[in-house]
Amino acid sequence: MPLSVEIVTAERVVRTEEAVDVLIAPGSEGQLAILPRHAPLMTTLEYGELVFRRGAEESVFAIERGFLEVRDNRVTVLADAAEAADEIDVDRAEQARQRAEARLREGHEPDMGDTDLARARAAMQRALLRLRVAERRRRRAATGAPRPVGG
Amino acid sequence: MPTIQQLRRRIGSVRSTAKITNALQLVAASKMRRAQERATEGRPYAEKLQLVLSSLAAAAPGAEEEDSHPFLRQRPVEAVGFLHITPDRGLCGALNANLNGAAGGFVNGQEAPVAAIAVGRKGREFLTRARVRVAAEFTDLGDYPALNETRAIARLAMDDYLAGEVDRVYLGFAEFVNTVNQRPVVRQLLPVEPPAPESEAAAEALRREYLFEPDPARVFERLLPRYVEMQVHAAVLESAASEQSARMVAMKNATDNANEIERELTLTYNKARQEQITTELLDIVGGAEAVSG
Numbered sequence: 001m002p003l004s005v006e007i008v009t010a011e012r013v014v015r016t017e018e019a020v021d022v023l024i025a026p027g028s029e030g031q032l033a034i035l036p037r038h039a040p041l042m043t044t045l046e047y048g049e050l051v052f053r054r055g056a057e058e059s060v061f062a063i064e065r066g067f068l069e070v071r072d073n074r075v076t077v078l079a080d081a082a083e084a085a086d087e088i089d090v091d092r093a094e095q096a097r098q099r100a101e102a103r104l105r106e107g108h109e110p111d112m113g114d115t116d117l118a119r120a121r122a123a124m125q126r127a128l129l130r131l132r133v134a135e136r137r138r139r140r141a142a143t144g145a146p147r148p149v150g151g
Numbered sequence: 152m153p154t155i156q157q158l159r160r161r162i163g164s165v166r167s168t169a170k171i172t173n174a175l176q177l178v179a180a181s182k183m184r185r186a187q188e189r190a191t192e193g194r195p196y197a198e199k200l201q202l203v204l205s206s207l208a209a210a211a212p213g214a215e216e217e218d219s220h221p222f223l224r225q226r227p228v229e230a231v232g233f234l235h236i237t238p239d240r241g242l243c244g245a246l247n248a249n250l251n252g253a254a255g256g257f258v259n260g261q262e263a264p265v266a267a268i269a270v271g272r273k274g275r276e277f278l279t280r281a282r283v284r285v286a287a288e289f290t291d292l293g294d295y296p297a298l299n300e301t302r303a304i305a306r307l308a309m310d311d312y313l314a315g316e317v318d319r320v321y322l323g324f325a326e327f328v329n330t331v332n333q334r335p336v337v338r339q340l341l342p343v344e345p346p347a348p349e350s351e352a353a354a355e356a357l358r359r360e361y362l363f364e365p366d367p368a369r370v371f372e373r374l375l376p377r378y379v380e381m382q383v384h385a386a387v388l389e390s391a392a393s394e395q396s397a398r399m400v401a402m403k404n405a406t407d408n409a410n411e412i413e414r415e416l417t418l419t420y421n422k423a424r425q426e427q428i429t430t431e432l433l434d435i436v437g438g439a440e441a442v443s444g
Contacts, residue, residue, distance in 0.1 A: 006199075008195050008196045008199060009196060010193055010196045010197075010298050010380075010381060010384060011192060011193060011196075011298055012192050013192075013195050027364060028364065028365060029364050029365055032364075039360065039362055040360050040361045040362065041361070041362045041363075041364070042203065042206070042207065042361055042362070042363050042364075042370055043362075043363070043364035043365075043370070044364070044365070044369070044370055044373050067203060067370070067373070067374065067377075069199075069203055076199055076203075078196060078199055078200060078203070078377075080377075
């Protein structure tokens with residue numbers, strides 16, 4: 001009995017998928033892989049890549065924190081934000097990265113508050129994650145072959 | 152009896168009023184459709200969150216326990232927070248009056264002093280007139296409020312609650328029943344009352360079988376603020392849909408009324424014109440007879 005997967009955010013249903021073989025998620029205690037017949041589980045998610053595979057087909061998502069629940073072979077991902085790799089606008093992510101970088105460089109000046117600094121760091125983290133996810137997908141598209149997950 | 156010219160002028164004015172209200176009705180109808188869509192898009196997430204919360208509530212420390220989350224703990228109520236969600240604009244029938252009436256009733260019914268957070272200009276104006284303390288206001292959220300805007304509102308309410316400025320927070324908004332019916336409702340937002348699991352046996356099974364990572368209390372800590380944010384978000388979106396549909400119905404009535412008045416005025420105008428022609432004819436005939444006779 002394979003897994004059914006549902007990824008939802010507060011603003012939309014990002015993806016629903018049946019017959020998934022394995023799902024790898026960025027859990028707050030480290031990466032975790034969910035296989036069919038997993039025990040009921042509830043965990044928090046961090047920033048990271050979420051990958052699921054169905055046969056040779058692989059789907060990659062950039063996830064920004066949230067929750068994951070497993071119950072009766074149903075995996076529900078409640079993410080604060082989620083984007084499929086092919087939806088990511090690489091140029092925009094790159095621009096965001098540069099903006100965040102510039103702001104972090106200014107961050108050593110005394111007039112920048114802690115919250116601004118924290119916000120810039122979070123923006124940086126987000127931009128890097130999106131770039132990484134998009135990059136992975138491009139590489140795979142170039143070779144045409146599915147890659148082992150993880151690393 | 153108004154003169155023919157006066158009648159003609161009034162018909163013109165009523166006709167242009169009908170044109171304007173008709174346009175407003177069409178705009179509201181299309182905005183209502185989008186606002187409703189937005190309100191339903193968030194529903195799967197909210198429902199899932201509620202499900203997860205109810206299973207979690209069975210496993211994590213409950214409200215009675217020492218180490219429970221502050222969002223669950225009941226405190227003696229010395230001050231009440233009230234989130235009053237209203238439209239920014241009028242021309243939406245009795246909606247604003249109903250919402251503000253409900254808010255007034257709620258505030259009067261409280262024994263503890265109330266500090267309000269006004270979302271929307273109409274509510275803020277009312278609260279100021281009613282001399283309710285307005286701690287914060289959010290206006291110009293637009294027709295389709297975004298999540299990061301409603302999140303800021305929810306955060307403010309949660310911060311006030313955690314800081315101990317208020318001991319209970321209520322949420323007042325316009326529930327969207329259907330296109331012609333919107334109901335003002337007031338619900339408790341904080342402390343959170345988690346939905347009960349389906350049965351005690353189900354709760355017991357959850358406690359035993361579920362794995363929580365890192366642990367139930369920490370998952371709870373993350374989940375509860377999200378839950379509060381979602382409730383505020385859903386309420387704001389629903390109010391937006393209510394506003395548009397109330398406006399659509401109000402404008403439809405206005406257009407119908409204007410058309411009715413136009414019809415009556417046209418009738419009067421035609422009669423008056425006929426009378427004038429008859430009088431003129433009689434004059435001409437009388438004059439001709441006098442000349443020939």
